[in-house]
Amino acid sequence: MKALFAAALLSLAATGANAACTRPAVQEPAIPNGAKADEQSMKEAHDSIQGYVVQLEAYKTCLKDLYDNAPAGTSEEQKLAWLAQGDAAVDAANYLANQFSYALKTFKEKSTPPQTAPAAK
Numbered sequence: 001m002k003a004l005f006a007a008a009l010l011s012l013a014a015t016g017a018n019a020a021c022t023r024p025a026v027q028e029p030a031i032p033n034g035a036k037a038d039e040q041s042m043k044e045a046h047d048s049i050q051g052y053v054v055q056l057e058a059y060k061t062c063l064k065d066l067y068d069n070a071p072a073g074t075s076e077e078q079k080l081a082w083l084a085q086g087d088a089a090v091d092a093a094n095y096l097a098n099q100f101s102y103a104l105k106t107f108k109e110k111s112t113p114p115q116t117a118p119a120a121k
Helices: 002-020 039-068 076-111
Strands: none
Touching (some): 039 076
């Protein structure tokens, strides 16, 4: 009976610790179309993306801390799941950053007037 109680308590502790690490509940920020966006919408998108990425990084750090400080008896499968969830968060952040970089490049190309070569003498 004591072993069953200890196992249940350990399971509850591991679940409770995992509950402390919650993936950002906000919706992933939208990436504006760089060919059509104005400067203000690009700045707003940049700020919201940076905020979202910071939240994803905090989530990954929390999961890594769980892994590093897992209670005795935490299964290797659970610890690997925490690492995989953290890696997925970083992948999502990188994907979002890459999408925004492409939109920003497109925006700058649209916004920058073409350079004319100086007249030859």
